[in-house]
Amino acid sequence: MSQQIWGNPQRWDAAEWQSEATWADRFMYIDPYFWSYFGVALALATSIIGASWGIFVTGVSLLGSTVKAPRIRSKNLISVIFCEAVAIYGVIMAIIMIGKIGPIEDIPTEQNGINVCYTYALYCGYSLFWTGVSVGLSNLICGIAVGVTGSGCAISDAQTPETFVKILVVEIFGSALGLFGVIVGIIQCSGATFPKVCPSA
Amino acid sequence: MSDPIPPPDSAYFFGYIGVASAVVFANLGSSYGATKSGVGICSMGVLKPDLIMKSVIPVVMAGILGIYGMIVGVILQGKVANCSSAQQGYAYLSAGLCCGLSSLAAGLSIGIVGDAGVRANAQQDRIFVGMILILIFAEALALYGLIVSLILSQT
Numbered sequence: 014m015s016q017q018i019w020g021n022p023q024r025w026d027a028a029e030w031q032s033e034a035t036w037a038d039r040f041m042y043i044d045p046y047f048w049s050y051f052g053v054a055l056a057l058a059t060s061i062i063g064a065s066w067g068i069f070v071t072g073v074s075l076l077g078s079t080v081k082a083p084r085i086r087s088k089n090l091i092s093v094i095f096c097e098a099v100a101i102y103g104v105i106m107a108i109i110m111i112g113k114i115g116p117i118e119d120i121p122t123e124q125n126g127i128n129v130c131y132t133y134a135l136y137c138g139y140s141l142f143w144t145g146v147s148v149g150l151s152n153l154i155c156g157i158a159v160g161v162t163g164s165g166c167a168i169s170d171a172q173t174p175e176t177f178v179k180i181l182v183v184e185i186f187g188s189a190l191g192l193f194g195v196i197v198g199i200i201q202c203s204g205a206t207f208p209k210v211c212p213s214a
Numbered sequence: 215m216s217d218p219i220p221p222p223d224s225a226y227f228f229g230y231i232g233v234a235s236a237v238v239f240a241n242l243g244s245s246y247g248a249t250k251s252g253v254g255i256c257s258m259g260v261l262k263p264d265l266i267m268k269s270v271i272p273v274v275m276a277g278i279l280g281i282y283g284m285i286v287g288v289i290l291q292g293k294v295a296n297c298s299s300a301q302q303g304y305a306y307l308s309a310g311l312c313c314g315l316s317s318l319a320a321g322l323s324i325g326i327v328g329d330a331g332v333r334a335n336a337q338q339d340r341i342f343v344g345m346i347l348i349l350i351f352a353e354a355l356a357l358y359g360l361i362v363s364l365i366l367s368q369t
Contacts, residue, residue: 019300046301047228050308050366057362058315061355065319068355072327072348076334079341086344097351104358107312111365116301 019120020044022127045131045138046114049207052145053110056198059149060103060191063156067096071163078171085170088177092163095184099156099191106148106198110141113206121211130211140205144198151194158187225303229294232310233287236363239314240283243321243356247276250325251332258336265336271346272328275353279317279324282360286313289367302369309366316359323352 020042071092166180251272259266331345
């Protein structure tokens with residue numbers, strides 16, 4: 014029963030959807046579960062794209078500079094580890110968000126009850142989607158920032174060892190961007206647990 | 215409950231998009247990793263042919279990404295066929311996208327780092343360990359995507 018009413022509370026058939034539904038209706042009846050699961054995928058995939066971008070930008074410079082200054086190899090791997098941490102932020106957020114998604118067991122039968130239930134589920138879905146966007150894009154940018162800084166760090170360390178620690182401070186500031194994204198994301202999805210039982214009207 | 219309601223047809227549509235994206239994007243990443251590193255090996259091997267077999271490691275690591283995509287694709291296609299709700303269809307879409315795009319990103323990274331690494335390794339032997347460490351970090355990215363995909367496929 015829930016499948017047929019969910020997203021079709023007026024119980025329109027296909028012809029009625031064609032003639033009566035506005036674009037707003039069609040947008041509103043995009044399944045909330047789609048929004049939430051797509052947010053999970055966005056959070057994870059964009060974070061990992063950011064981490065990988067950072068790793069290759071740093072890695073190339075590190076490997077190139079190590080040819081003439083082999084002593085820098087082990088110290089500068091810390092830049093790569095900072096980029097990996099960005100990916101781990103994405104994994105943590107994805108797992109938190111997956112925990113918020115769950116089936117709704119009991120959908121009421123009368124129209125008002127269905128609307129209240131659907132509205133609450135839409136709120137959860139939209140919240141998780143935009144959490145995914147904010148976390149994912151922050152981590153994407155953080156990964157690139159840490160990667161570019163790490164690249165400069167390796168090159169300058171190869172020439173002047175004293176600069177390593179100072180540029181590491183810049184990298185730490187860059188890595189804080191991802192952390193901001195995670196903090197905001199956790200707050201953003203904090204109230205977005207899908208209800209097991211629909212709230213009463 | 216008397217009869218289970220079948221899921222809407224869109225559940226299968228999105229589920230199979232997940233299957234396809236897992237395989238396609240993972241293979242894209244794997245091929246980019248293999249070709250970019252391979253070109254580096256070919257350039258480097260002209261002057262240092264003894265190092266060629268050691269330098270094939272980035273190519274092997276890139277190949278593993280294709281296997282991750284295949285694993286997730288096979289697991290998901292079995293589940294999509296028995297999909298019982300729209301929610302599951304979207305979960306399988308998300309699982310496929312997570313694995314595929316993570317493997318794509320990891321493949322990009324493995325390719326570019328592998329290319330630079332094998333060329334640098336030819337000039338300085340101490341670089342080998344550093345190159346392997348960076349490649350392992352890049353490979354781990356695909357593993358994270360695989361783990362989250364497998365968690366999502368359990369819904």
